Amino acid sequence: MQEALAILQKYWKHDKFRSLQNEIIDSVLSGRDTFALMPTGGGKSVCFQVPAMMKEGICLVISPLVALMKDQVANLQKRDIKAIALTGGIKSDEMIDLLDNCQFGNYKFLYVSPERLQSDWIMDRIKNLPINLITIDEAHCVSQWGHDFRPAYLKISALKEHFPKVPFLALTATATPKVKKDIITELGLHEPKQFEKSFARENIAYMVFEVEDKLFRVEQILKKNPQPSIIYVRNRKSCFDISSQLQSLGFKATYYHGGLTSREKDKNMQLWMEEKAQVIVATNAFGMGIDKANVKTVIHIQLPENIENYYQEAGRAGRNGDKAYAVLLTSPSDIIQTENQFIQVLPDKPFLNTMYVKLCNYFQIAYGEGIDEQFPFNLHHFCLKYGFPTLKTFNALRFLDGQGVITLSQEFSEKITLQFLIPSKEVIRYTSLNPNDEEIILAILRTYPGIYEMQTAFNLPLIAKKSHHSEAEIQAVLHKLKDKEIIEYHSKNNDATLIFNEIREDERTISRVSKYLERQNQLKKEQLQSVLHYIKEKNVCKSKIILDYFGEKATTDCGICSYCITKTKTRKDYNTLSKKIIKLLESEDLNSREIQNKTKDTSDDVIFVLQQLLENEILIIQKNNKYTLKS
Known part of the structure; x- marks a missing residue:
């Protein structure tokens, strides 16, 4: 394996392989089909990139994530390794040029989505390439029991017919025993050599705390652990709000979400990577390709959708091997909010059918037509026109995208962004001098309270509805405010590009995919129950609960999680x-902070005793987050 190590040193500047990397590379080089389960941070990409560099020909990498493909291609190109990705939005003639480059340009890596392989002419071109290895990344997508099932993955096994002597390497970071079995069967892996890295992270203390004031607890955690930290939140607005609140408390904080420009993402990321900011507040868009070894704390202030995502995000802590913390803060209202956020917005078959028919009507596609037609698409306008709930509609569109019925070429982003450049008192002065604009301006300010601090995504149809003005009237006011340099205003052509991949067949189309919808909805409900079990179970080691979820049995408690700590604390008086x-x-009724101030005890001790008193039904928490004695 000296040659493999030399390539690792030359291109990746590492002196040794991580656990299992060496063994997986050896298996691939011997021509064996290989299955590798490597939890986040295990270095999966090296397992196919190094052997591909050692062999003649090109490595075909199948990945479902456009952003991940682009990220890996950019990283390979930085190392002077020739790589190409066939992502959405590339025109056919450009695709032909790229595939010509693969055939005649000595390229080493070709990244494609599984949906691309369903195109006969692309498959014909790939069949003629000198493929040396076929890598299936995010292989759990092949399983209907995986958290990201994509039917297009089921057709990957057809590559076996065209490349019978080329080894398959299936990689995933999260797979339950049922999913692992599906991966091996559905991909047609032949007597694969299997490698599984333990899910145990012995240096991470998994903490679950029920608190009434999450920001106060975050402040305490960050003061106690001033090293680099990540705070995960559910939406873009929370990124900015929490980051601003932390800055007002004296912390150096920044934020990251999918709606930022590339320049803003890079700038904010660098602030955190270079430790000019202690904290980065982020949605789950943050994390891909992030390998900062000294992250001390990862905090979730809202419940995750499933254990798989939580484990991956929490696993960004402590990669240097030092003790680190994965903290999940909950409050009694979280469960209802999470169910509303994840379960109530799941589309059922009737909704999916209605939405699909309206979508075709929206673009005036006749029955039996529409294949390969492409349209600019504004989600908010579509939902407003037909009275559809936005999140449920987005989930329905995302499901149809996953099934390959349609393609959404980019993330949804608002059509307009704007920010007020002058102080609020000057805006009020302007409205008093221009009463015709007042209703529209007030509707904007009430809807977007953070619009003075940052470029804010702006929903034109919503403001039209709230202000009782037409969209044209609102745009006229916005242009006037921009000309007077009262606001900074940017307008985009559309939210997304939508491509129809099949002819319109209404119920026949939906009936074909609805069995997957029902199964996915059921799976999402079960996954949420696993999250609720993780936070509610007070008599089992948190690390054990996570390991058990992934089919791994722990014989001893971790000794450092929130449960294990309470076990030792109970010995104290x-x-x-x-x-x-x-x-x-x-x-009098008091909240935990007031109790702490009056008793002069530590926050941890006060919280522990309050939880004990709650469990023993001596106290109850009121809606105002104050504790009172149970009568």
Whole structure:
């Protein structure tokens, strides 16, 4: 394996392989089909990139994520390795040129989505390439029990007929035993050599805390651990809000989400990578390709959608081997909010059918027509026209995209972004002098309170509805405000490009894919239940719960999670503090911060005793987050 090590040193500047990388590379070089389950941070890409560099020909990489493909191609090109990705939005003639380059230009890596392989002419071109290895990244997508099932993955096994002597390498970071079995069967792996890295992260303390003031607890955690941290939130607005609140508390914080420009993403990322910012507040768009070894704390302040995502995001802590923390903060209202956010917005078959028919009507596609037609698409306008709930509609579109019925060529982003450049008192002065514009301006300010601080995504149909003005009238006011340099205003042509991949067949189309919809909806509900079990279970080691989910049995407790710590704490005598808290609550209702200030005890001890008193039904929490004695 000296040659493999030399390539690793030359191109990746590493002196040694990580755990299992060497063994996987050896298996691939011997021509064996190989299955590798390597949790996040394990270095999966090296397992196919190094052997591909050692062999004549080109490595075909099948990946479902456009952003990941682009990221890996850019990283390979930085190392002077020739790589190409066939992503959405590339025209046929350009595609032909790229495939010609692969055939005659000595390229080493060709990245494609599984949907691309369904095109006969692309498959014919790939069949004539000197393929030396076929890598299936995110291989869990082949399983109907995986958290990201894509039917196009089921057709990858057809490559076996064309490349019978080329080894398959299936890679995934998260797979339950049922999913692993599916991967091997559905991809047609022949007696694969199997490698599984343990999901145990012995240096990560998994913490679950029920708190009424999440920001206060975040402040305490970040003061106690001033090293680099990530805070995961559910939406873009929370990124900015939490980041601003932390800055006002004296922390150096920045934020990251899919709606930022490439320049803003790079700038904010560098602030955090170079530790000019302690904290980066991010949506799950942040993380791909991030390999910062000294992240001390990863905090989730809202419940994750499933254990797979949580494990990957939490696993960005402690990659240097030092003790690190994965903290999940919950409050009693989280469960209802999460169910509303994830379960209530799942489209069922009738909704999917209605939405698909309206979508075809929206673009005036006749029955039996529409294949390969491409349109600019504005999600908000479409939902407003037909009275559809936005999130449910987006989930339905995303499902049809996953099934290959349509293609959404880019993330949804708002059509307009704007920011007020003058102080609020000057805006009020302007409205008093221009009463005809007042209704529209007030509707904007009430809807977007952060519009003074940042470029804000702007929903034109929504403001039209709220202000009782037409979209044209609102745009006229925006242009006027821009000309007077009151606002900075950017307008895009559309939210997304939508491509129809099949002819319109209405119910026949939906009936064919609806069995997958029902299964996915059921799976999402089960996955959420696993998250709720993780946060509610107070008598089992948190690390054990995660390992058990992935089919791995732990014989001993981790000793450092929130459960294991309470086990050692119960040996201490908390009677005095317990009596002190009860005495205080006899006089008045208090929140945890007020109790801490009055008792002068540590936050951890006060929270621990409050939880014990709640479990013993001595106290209850009121809607205002204050504790009171149970009558």
